[in-house]
Amino acid sequence: MVGRTVRIAPSILSADFARLAEEVSRVEKAGADWLHIDVMDGHFVPNLTVGPPIVEALRKVTTLPLDVHLMMTNPDAFIAEFAEAGADYLTVHVETCPHLHRTVQSIKERGVRAGVTLNPATPAVMLSEIVRDADLILIMSVNPGFGGQKFIPSSLQKIAEVRGLIDRTHSHALLEVDGGVKPDNADAILAAGADVLVAGSAVFSGDDYAAAITALRAGYESAARTARTAAAR
Numbered sequence: 001m002v003g004r005t006v007r008i009a010p011s012i013l014s015a016d017f018a019r020l021a022e023e024v025s026r027v028e029k030a031g032a033d034w035l036h037i038d039v040m041d042g043h044f045v046p047n048l049t050v051g052p053p054i055v056e057a058l059r060k061v062t063t064l065p066l067d068v069h070l071m072m073t074n075p076d077a078f079i080a081e082f083a084e085a086g087a088d089y090l091t092v093h094v095e096t097c098p099h100l101h102r103t104v105q106s107i108k109e110r111g112v113r114a115g116v117t118l119n120p121a122t123p124a125v126m127l128s129e130i131v132r133d134a135d136l137i138l139i140m141s142v143n144p145g146f147g148g149q150k151f152i153p154s155s156l157q158k159i160a161e162v163r164g165l166i167d168r169t170h171s172h173a174l175l176e177v178d179g180g181v182k183p184d185n186a187d188a189i190l191a192a193g194a195d196v197l198v199a200g201s202a203v204f205s206g207d208d209y210a211a212a213i214t215a216l217r218a219g220y221e222s223a224a225r226t227a228r229t230a231a232a233r
């Protein structure tokens with residue numbers, strides 16, 4: 001992990017939606033690397049959030065890469081709209097894509113980076129045939145649908161397993177982790193192999209967004225130190 005770049009992606013799910021542009025500007029100034037946008041359809045997950053118009057609106061107020069997480073039953077029907085709205089990454093769930101290879105190609109054909117994600121109960125092996133085509137693999141460490149949930153501890157083993165798969169197959173995909181990520185578990189998540197940490201409540205629940213982002217990133221220093229110590233033994 002030494003030398004790996006860590007990216008922090010605040011999830012706007014926990015932002016104040018009445019002041020969304022201001023919230024985005026604050027996290028951008030606070031050092032965020034990406035902006036994570038959770039799209040929920042009230043069908044695949046028991047919650048409703050935002051769609052392409054919000055992605056389009058945010059595209060006009062930030063230069064941060066827009067990392068759009070599609071928690072919807074039929075993502076194929078909306079790929080063109082989200083691409084036109086200005087998404088940089090479109091991430092689909094394997095549980096909702098019977099023709100995952102086609103879906104990934106259709107995202108990439110539109111000049112958007114393609115992400116593939118797994119629910120907590122879906123095994124890592126589901127990625128084996130798509131890992132080389134994906135630009136991003138997202139491991140859900142809570143059951144999708146809500147912010148502010150507790151990190152599921154067994155996710156650490158899955159993160160390590162998927163890190164191994166990415167490295168073994170020489171995939172260029174980044175490994176992202178979403179759900180219950182906090183400063184006190186960021187080091188373990190990064191040590192297990194994550195490149196990108198999504199954080200909603202950890203960033204937006206306090207007043208000091210920069211301190212929260214710095215605290216999440218500090219996990220990298222700690223994980224890198226542990227790796228260096230282990231390598232020196």
Ligand SMILES: O=C(CO)[C@H](O)[C@H](O)COP(=O)(O)O
Pocket residue numbers: 011013014036038069142143144145146147148149178179180181198199200201202
């Ligand atoms: O995809 C999501 C939920 O389905 C969110 O990105 C995630 O839950 C972020 O919130 P928190 O960091 O508070 O857990």
Ligand SMILES: [Fe+2]
Pocket residue numbers: 011036037038069178198
């Ligand atoms: Fe998400």
